[in-house]
Amino acid sequence: MTKQQTAHIISHTHWDREWYLPYERHHLRLIRLVDSLLDTLENNPGFKSYFFDGQTIIIEDYLQVRPENRERLVRQIREGRIFIGPWYILQDAFLTSPEANVRNLQLGHQDAGVYGEVSKIGYFPDTFGLTGQIPQLMVQAGITNAFFGRGVKPTGFNNTVSSDGYESSFSELVWEGPDGSKVLGILFANWYSNGNEIPVEIEEAQRFWERKLADARQYAATDQLLFMNGCDHQPLQTELPEAIRTAEKLHPEVAFVHSNFPDYIEAVRTSLAGRSLSTVKGELRSQRTDGWGTLVNTASARVYLKQLNQRGQAMLEKVAEPLAVIAKLHGGEYPHHLFTYAWKTLLQNHPHDSICGCSVDEVHREMITRFDKSYHTAEGIVADSMQAITGAVDTSGFAAYGEEVLPLVVTNTSGWSRTGTVTVELDAARQYLRDGLPLEENARLMKAEDLSGRILVDEQGNRIPCTVQDLGLSFGYDLPDDRFRQPYSCRKVRLTFEAADVPALGLRTYAWVRPLGESAAEGAAAGSASADNIQAVTSVPASLVRGGRMLENDTLRVEVMADGSFTLEHKPSGKVYRDLGVYENTGDIGNEYMYRQPAGEAALTTKGLAADITISEDTPYRASIEITHAWEIPAAADALLEEEQRALVYYPERQAQRASATVTLKLRTVLRLERSGQGLEVKSYIQNTAKDHRLRMLFPADLAAASHRVDSMFELAERPNEPAPEWRNPSNAQHQQSFVDVSGENAGLTVANLGLQEYEILRDGRNTIAVTLLRSVGEMGDWGWFPTPEAQCLGEQTADMLLLPHNGDAVLSGAAAAAYQFQIPWTCAQAEVHTGHLPAVYSAVRWSGQRAAFSSLKLNRESGDLLLRWFNMTNQPGELKLDTDLPVTGFYLSNVLEAEVAEENARLKQGGANALELQLGSHEILTVGIRLD
Structure with a gap:
């Protein structure tokens, strides 16, 4: 009998490392x-193959406990019976940085290559939506397909399939990224468990296949039907060969094959020859659904996790890696092994049930430990790199100031020249315990150190306005590589000042000195001196404070109203933004996955609520206003919520309301304006005493715009302000990475954030940008009742934002670049007076290109080449120019796996041995390799 169709049965498990159980239980x-798998593969040749969920960490986790089975496992991988890679872990792409996604792909390929062949399968089975640049990322990694379960079709409670609202007619489609990259998309239209637990017994199998074949045929574009034999943490179906034989008896018209992804893809492509599929473009966020099942509010579950992740990612990719490159170029080390460890530790927090904050409390406690381990490793790399860099910088020019000279180096590891306020701690004097003085004498000497009269100068000798805080007697220690630890007593000071025009990927050198030709008393007279605060300046710039409620610099003017809201004037455009900084509070009877406001509830706001307003900082380079509120809000949801949670009432159908009892929510907001700043910093301190609620800050744009742009993975994605007609959820919250922007004619407002990854453009006639600061809920949600009291996030929480008004184009105005710089901390270190081969002002690599955003600078493990990455923030081609003083032997274009793409090198136009220029395509992710002598 001629087979009419082929049923590809692929055995797998979807392995959430941690979720409704702690990690070790999973x-x-x-x-x-x-x-069980190894025993089955060795003893049952009819069980053909198994897919390891696209993530190589499964191998690490297994061999950690079963190292004696390494050879057994490797044998099955190399014989092609276990398919591994291409990822290290299955991540949430919306909540992890672009570079984290690249490192994840690189590490997955690196680890899979050790054991066998890398599976070139773009695997996203349960990712909570997919970013628009994934097709380009896949193509650059040599992957021409993407398998996914969410983002295009609607899925409801317990992943039931709806037949409405499809963006593709079939489960097979073409997915096109914003740059034009295309992959074959395979939608798990019947989920990634549609072939799970296939019956062996005839009658049960007959019922099973009658239903499953009909479901698969409903969405299949070809005669190749996909059945996924597995599910979350699914035990192995060891009798699958017998189940397949039963199916063959029941349906002789179907060829049942224990298959694998490569064979299935080849069969689908063959069947599609000469046919066309629907093309889906850009982000897959379930836009064409009712909005209740998108799981988008995982972006605001346990905000503290997102903040720790942002800090860790920035420290690794934006600080440690570029500093290690600069150090390596000038006598230091680039510790590939430590970067691998730090990245893997961080990436272990990136699976969706982890970084999304939608697991039980024990899971997220362990995540904090991983965040700390990764961050501390990066800190150690940074410290070693800065030691090498400061040792190479020529600070001998400061010797003219005498013996009491404390040089310091400020580094800018962002991709753009930078001016801003920095803080550095210095040891003004040290006394080592090895010198044998009594501890009391040590302390006396340090306390007697005279700090008065000193000033801060740059490499040209210009005096820099500087605030110096005497931190008093302190303890420190050195950890030499060649001897025992060396403890010391010291007199520590903290300097805060504006570092101006520090070059991109470079440094600028300063020194704290006594003025030339002045005694200590004369130097002190140049500023104000006290035991705790010593100001040392000559010509002091005008204060930024204008009365008790107003700050102003050359670009911005901010005025605070009596209720703590404020207006912000952008002087170049003349646009005034009003009613900014109002807090909004609503109840939340949803769960870690989805926000649900109680029916009929009106949002509470601080509009009209009296605030205490004070000037908290007034220096020549920065000023701050502090706003405090004591706000009575409902203490929690009413008792009905727990009843509904226990009864597993689907959250859109819940009837709970907020309780009548109230608590005081204490809010402290600090507005900070720097002298040269293009934006206004907003820092919120929240003493959370309430449960079951959401807190947002509102920024009305008052600009006519039908869409807005938002930072996503290697893309400024454009999204409509109005949801699709199918959308029923009253909330239209979305994901963001570094910022969201609303622009109109000749004016725009960019709101940048640190780890606040949920926003909404309100449909209030003002295009208000609402940024979620905190969401408090008490259950995990999904398929059962899992209480999560720690998800209420009680206690002090913080939130950091930067408001950047501009002329209407966030990219060409520089607002986007400033938003990216906001993510990156300054790095400063004390130095000594010595000669060196690095100048006092230095940049490793210089580049220009208005439409380009710089993404990373790192070293390739095998070749030692420098790898620099940019992406085009716009849909228009742009120009990129690059030059360096390094001993270059050649430039080349690379893919995201850091392999040279020789056929693309014709695009490079070299302007001498050490410079090049090229065109950057629309939305292109571009990696340039530099070979060094």
């Missing part, structure tokens, strides 16, 4: 699963 189940 880990034990993984050990049992892989033990």
Whole structure:
């Protein structure tokens, strides 16, 4: 009989490392699963193959407990019966940085290559939506497909399939990224468990296949039907060969194959020859659904996790890697092994059930430990790199100031020249305990150190306005590589000042000195001196404070109203933004996955609520206003919420309301304006005493715009302000990375953030940007009742934002670049007076290109080449120019796996041995390799 269709049955498990159980409880189940798999593969040749969920960490987790089975596991991988890679872990792409996604792909390929062939499968089975640049990322990695379960079709409670609202007619489609990259998309239209637990017994199998074949045929564009034999933490179906034989008896018209992804893809492509599929473009966010099942509010579940992740990512990719490159170029080390460890530790927090904050409390406690481990490793790399860099910088020019000279180096690891306020701690004097003085004498000497009269100068000798805080007697220690630790007593000071025009990927040198030709008393007279605060300046710039409620610099004017809201004037455009900084509070009877406001509830706001307003900082380079509120809000949801949670009432159908009892929510908001700043910093301190609620800050744009732009993975994605007609959820919250922007004619407002990854453009006639600062809920949600009291996020929480008004084009005005710089901390270190081969002002690499955003600078492990990456923020081609003083032997274009793409090198136009220029395509992700002598 001629077979009419082929049923591809692919055995797998979707392995959430941690979720409704703590990591180790899932880990034990993984050990049992892989033990069973190895036994089955060795003893049952009819069980053909198994897919390891696209993530190589499964191998690490298994061998950690079963190292004796390494050879057994490797043998099955190399014989092509276990498919591994291409990822290290299955991440949430919206909540992890672009570079984290690249490192994840690189590490997955690196690890898979050790054991066998890398599976070139773009695997996203349960990712909560997909970013628009994934097709380009896949193509650059040599992957021409993407398998996914969410983002195009609607899925409801328990992943039931709806037949309405499809953006593609079939489960097979073409997915096109904003740059034009295309991959074959395979939508798990019947989920990634549609072939799970296939019956062996005839009657049960007959019912099973009658339903499953009909479901698959409903969405399949070809005669190749996909059945995924597995699900979340699914034990192995060891009798699958017998189940397939039963199916063959029941349906002789179907060829049942224990298949794998490469064979399935080849069969689909063959069947599609000469046919066309629907093309889906850009982000896959379930836009054409009712909005209740998008899981988008995981962006605001346990905000503290997102903040720790932002800090860790920035420290690794934007600070540690570029500093290690500069150090390596000038005598230091680039510790590839430490970067691998730090990145893997961080990436272990990036699976969707982890970084999304939608697991039980024990999971997220362990995540904090991983965040700290990764961050501390990066700190150590930075410290070593700065030691090498400061040792190479020529600070001998400061010797003219005498013996009491404390040089310091400020580094800018962003991709753009930078001016801003920096803070550095210095040891003004040290006394080592090895010198044998009594501890009391040590302390006396340090306390007697005279700090008065000193000033801060740059490499040209210009005096820099500087605030110096005497931190008093302190303890420190050195950890030499060649001897025992060296403790000391010291007199520590903290300097705060404006570092101006520090070059991109470079440094500028300063020194704290006694003025030339002045005694200590004369130097002190140049500023104001006290035991705790010593100001040392000559010509002091005008204060930024204008009365008790107003700050102003050359670009911005901010005025605070009696209720703590404020107006912000952008002087170049003349646009005034009003009613900014109002807090909004609503109840939340949803869960870690989705926000749900109680029916009929009106939002509370601080509009009209009296605030205490004070000037908290007034220096020549920066000024701050502090705003405090004591706000009575409902203490929690009413008792009905727990009843509905226990009864597993679907959250859109809940009837709970907020309780009548209230608590005081204490809010402290600091507005900070720098002298040269293009934006206004907003820092919120929240003493959270309430449960079951959401807190947002509102920024009305009052600009006519039908869409807005938002930072996503290697893309400024454009999204409509109005949801699709199918959308029913009253909330239209969305994901962001570094910022969101609303622009109109000749004016625009960019709101940047640190780890605040949920926003909404309100449909209030003002195009208000609402940024979620805190969401408090008490249950995990999804398929059962899992209480999560720590998800209420009680206690002090913080939120950091930067408001950047501009002329209507966030990219060409520089607002986007400033928003990216906001993510990156300054790095400063004390130096000594010595000669060196690095000048006092230095940049490793210089580049220009208005439409380009700089993304990374790192070293390739195998070749030692420099790898620099940019992406085009716009849909228009742009020009990129690059030059360096390094001993270059050649430039080339690379893909995201850091492999040279020789056929693309014709695009490079060299302007001498050390410079090049090229065209950057629309939305292109571009990686340039530099070979060094």
